[in-house]
Amino acid sequence: MLASILAQVPWQAPSIDYHAIAPEIVLAAGIVLIILVDLFVGESKKWVTASLTGFVLLGALIPVLTLAVSDPDARSLFDGRYVIDEYALTLKALFLIAGYVVVLLSQNHVEEGDYYQGEYYTLLLTSLTGMVMMASSRDLVSIFVALEFLSIPAYMLAAWRKRDRKSNEAGVKYYLLGVFASAVMLYGMSLLYGVTGSTLLSEIGRQITVDGDFGGVHALAIVFVVVGFAFKVSAVPFHTWAPDTYEGAPTPVTAFLSVASKAAGFVALVTILYVGVPQAKDVWQPFLWVLAALTMTVGNLLALRQSNIVRMLAYSSISQGGFILMPLAVAGTGDAAGPALQAVVVYLLVYAAMNLGMFAVVIAAARTTRSGEISSFGGLFSYAPGLGVLMTIFLASLAGIPPLGGWIAKFAAFRAVLEAGNGWAYGIAVIGAVNSVIAFGYYGNVMREVWMKPAPNGETRAVATPTSLVAALTITGAATLLLGVLPGTVLRFGDLADLVGAFGR
Amino acid sequence: MELVVFVIAAAMVIVGALGVILRPNPVHAALSLVLTLFGVAVHFVALEAHFLAAVQVIVYAGAIVVLFLFVIMLLGVDRTEDISIEPFKVQRPMALVVGVGVIGLVTAAVSSSRDAIGRGNGLEIPTVTGDNDSNVRQIARSVFGDYVVAFELTSVLLVVAVVGTVMLTRRIKTGKGES
Amino acid sequence: MLTVQFLLLGAVLFCIGVYGVLARKNAVMVLMSIELILNSVNLNLLAFSSRLGSIDGNTFALYVIAVAAAEVGVGLAMVLLIYRNRRTIALDELSDMKG
Numbered sequence: 001m002l003a004s005i006l007a008q009v010p011w012q013a014p015s016i017d018y019h020a021i022a023p024e025i026v027l028a029a030g031i032v033l034i035i036l037v038d039l040f041v042g043e044s045k046k047w048v049t050a051s052l053t054g055f056v057l058l059g060a061l062i063p064v065l066t067l068a069v070s071d072p073d074a075r076s077l078f079d080g081r082y083v084i085d086e087y088a089l090t091l092k093a094l095f096l097i098a099g100y101v102v103v104l105l106s107q108n109h110v111e112e113g114d115y116y117q118g119e120y121y122t123l124l125l126t127s128l129t130g131m132v133m134m135a136s137s138r139d140l141v142s143i144f145v146a147l148e149f150l151s152i153p154a155y156m157l158a159a160w161r162k163r164d165r166k167s168n169e170a171g172v173k174y175y176l177l178g179v180f181a182s183a184v185m186l187y188g189m190s191l192l193y194g195v196t197g198s199t200l201l202s203e204i205g206r207q208i209t210v211d212g213d214f215g216g217v218h219a220l221a222i223v224f225v226v227v228g229f230a231f232k233v234s235a236v237p238f239h240t241w242a243p244d245t246y247e248g249a250p251t252p253v254t255a256f257l258s259v260a261s262k263a264a265g266f267v268a269l270v271t272i273l274y275v276g277v278p279q280a281k282d283v284w285q286p287f288l289w290v291l292a293a294l295t296m297t298v299g300n301l302l303a304l305r306q307s308n309i310v311r312m313l314a315y316s317s318i319s320q321g322g323f324i325l326m327p328l329a330v331a332g333t334g335d336a337a338g339p340a341l342q343a344v345v346v347y348l349l350v351y352a353a354m355n356l357g358m359f360a361v362v363i364a365a366a367r368t369t370r371s372g373e374i375s376s377f378g379g380l381f382s383y384a385p386g387l388g389v390l391m392t393i394f395l396a397s398l399a400g401i402p403p404l405g406g407w408i409a410k411f412a413a414f415r416a417v418l419e420a421g422n423g424w425a426y427g428i429a430v431i432g433a434v435n436s437v438i439a440f441g442y443y444g445n446v447m448r449e450v451w452m453k454p455a456p457n458g459e460t461r462a463v464a465t466p467t468s469l470v471a472a473l474t475i476t477g478a479a480t481l482l483l484g485v486l487p488g489t490v491l492r493f494g495d496l497a498d499l500v501g502a503f504g505r
Numbered sequence: 506m507e508l509v510v511f512v513i514a515a516a517m518v519i520v521g522a523l524g525v526i527l528r529p530n531p532v533h534a535a536l537s538l539v540l541t542l543f544g545v546a547v548h549f550v551a552l553e554a555h556f557l558a559a560v561q562v563i564v565y566a567g568a569i570v571v572l573f574l575f576v577i578m579l580l581g582v583d584r585t586e587d588i589s590i591e592p593f594k595v596q597r598p599m600a601l602v603v604g605v606g607v608i609g610l611v612t613a614a615v616s617s618s619r620d621a622i623g624r625g626n627g628l629e630i631p632t633v634t635g636d637n638d639s640n641v642r643q644i645a646r647s648v649f650g651d652y653v654v655a656f657e658l659t660s661v662l663l664v665v666a667v668v669g670t671v672m673l674t675r676r677i678k679t680g681k682g683e684s
Numbered sequence: 685m686l687t688v689q690f691l692l693l694g695a696v697l698f699c700i701g702v703y704g705v706l707a708r709k710n711a712v713m714v715l716m717s718i719e720l721i722l723n724s725v726n727l728n729l730l731a732f733s734s735r736l737g738s739i740d741g742n743t744f745a746l747y748v749i750a751v752a753a754a755e756v757g758v759g760l761a762m763v764l765l766i767y768r769n770r771r772t773i774a775l776d777e778l779s780d781m782k783g
Binding site for chain 2: 024031032078081133142145148153162220
């Protein structure tokens with residue numbers, strides 16, 4: 001019976017390039033493996049799941065590298081719905097390495113909490129899989145599924161400390177606003193599908209042209225989609241969830257959310273804007289301009305008032321997001337499109353290194369101080385010189401002081417903006433410059449505590465930093481320094497400029 | 506005929522939706538949600554999306570609403586939300602302004618682009634073949650063809666959601682004092 | 685075809701959902717309002733799918749339903765979690781952190 005029905009259906013199985021989706025396959029297999037291993041190992045051996053997660057992430061990096069060296073052409077699956085190009089590979093590598101650092105950060109933190117290690121790493125790995133998928137997605141359905149794939153585990157990670165009221169609150173706020181944002185974004189996507197007749201971004205790009213009949217629905221669809229992602233990247237005024245979630249969630253999860261989750265939001269935003277609706281830049285550029293200006297300014301001003309370091313870093317991360325939006329807001333198409341795309345990718349790479357490093361220092365120092373107050377970092381240099389110096393490096397990099405990575409990122413962003421060279425561009429460049437100066441205020445404040453203030457309570461016992469944290473600090477510290485000293489390594493991604501043309505294939 | 510079905514189903518949808526947002530008792534709101542979901546399912550049949558109409562009834566009206574009711578009952582039905590005592594003085598009028606504003610915006614946009622929506626962009630792919638199974642077959646071909654990566658990953662997502670949900674709601678055995 | 689009418693119905697449903705999310709303070713009710721928005725999305729997708737004669741809208745709606753099911757499960761788990769710790773699910777009482 002079944003066979004006769006099947007015989008009637010002309011069915012051609014899709015040809016799948018398994019090499020191209022190998023990273024996702026490794027990660028999905030890893031998720032299942034960790035769930036199973038977690039079932040069978042005893043309480044005292046749960047650390048196995050942490051090591052396995054690390055190996056799975058590094059294992060997924062191997063096909064990314066082989067894809068990078070194997071052939072120069074972009075691979076395109078399913079009529080261009082899933083694309084492996086230089087942009088996708090760079091970001092996949094970023095997500096995997098950032099994920100590995102987060103695993104290193106989590107190891108001790110999670111072991112000290114007394115429960116659910118296996119589930120923690122399963123959720124972390126799932127979220128990373130969604131991000132890796134996001135980097136390649138070039139159609140609305142894949143982008144939506146990838147977004148939910150990375151968000152749903154992240155909601156649960158934020159609420160992971162079940163008995164802690166703050167962690168619950170963080171999870172619920174993140175969940176409700178995240179789900180609301182993706183519902184709004186979906187509404188925009190449904191309109192976008194309707195007016196262009198395709199879910200494929202390159203096809204949408206062909207249908208939406210400036211001189212064709214570009215109506216109110218087109219504009220509304222784009223605005224709704226951008227609003228949805230503005231929530232994800234915590235752009236002001238859609239940022240209200242971020243400080244509470246960052247403060248309440250376990251600190252390694254905060255590091256993960258503020259770096260990887262945010263980067264994934266930007267990746268999706270950039271893909272949709274560049275591939276899907278580049279012609280409609282008159283709609284989204286002013287909107288992003290306002291978002292970028294507000295995000296930088298409000299994030300900075302609120303960061304100045306914080307006394308809790310994680311909350312300060314939350315606002316600092318909001319304001320850094322404004323700097324990533326800045327090149328997009330003025331340089332979406334035309335000559336400046338290449339530099340803008342390059343600036344965003346470079347900024348994401350550098351920001352991941354320095355922000356993860358900053359959180360690594362906070363986690364390491366909090367092992368002694370047991371406090372999140374900025375004043376508790378007083379005299380850090382006197383009793384833990386290594387951490388003091390590293391913290392200064394990361395703070396200086398976040399502030400954009402040469403010759404560190406953060407300087408290169410800011411430089412690339414401003415260069416892209418100035419390349420656009422119109423009044424709007426100069427306007428946002430001025431706002432950005434003013435904000436760079438304001439940022440010295442709160443970064444400098446922490447530095448002053450570290451170097452000049454005495455330790456509170458006369459606490460001078462040296463901090464024992466566990467090996468995994470030392471590894472995380474080494475990776476992020478080296479990356480921050482190298483990206484600054486050898487900008488060629490990142491600016492090599494100048495080739496990304498070619499992508500703008502090739503993006504839509 | 507088409508219009509009659511549309512009007513009746515649309516009335517169901519809107520009455521149900523208003524019930525969800527206005528009823529003070531969560532159980533009544535959940536039952537209103539069922540009305541909306543059924544109305545939407547009727548629309549799906551009218552749009553010849555037979556498979557999704559079935560999914561809508563089974564998954565949404567069946568599983569999801571039962572889940573809602575289950576949680577509401579677990580938390581206690583008597584805890585009705587008193588909408589007359591409103592803690593955020595600003596929030597409700599603000600929500601009303603946002604709601605009405607958005608509806609005006611969307612309506613204006615849709616009416617202004619009536620042509621663009623009606624025309625179909627010259628991408629006509631003949632679908633209606635008179636074959637009753639065609640909708641299901643086409644969805645199958647699409648899900649297992651172009652969207653297969655998303656499909657496989659969704660299955661992983663469902664497993665992980667189950668794992669995470671169990672983690673969040675399970676009581677801890679070590680006796681560390683969570684009652 | 686009644687495409688435009690379907691879109692207007694979707695728009696009304698969307699706005700009712702948005703109002704519900706912003707105005708209700710019971711977490712379960714907010715989740716239900718989000719379901720209303722997702723239904724308006726599905727209505728749009730299928731109306732367009734039928735109008736355009738392309739199956740992609742159907743597939744998209746199927747994914748929306750599948751993912752929404754996972755989302756609701758997780759959301760209700762979180763509601764239970766806060767209820768256990770605080771004995772309330774009113775969102776305005778979630779204010780341990782400020783600033």
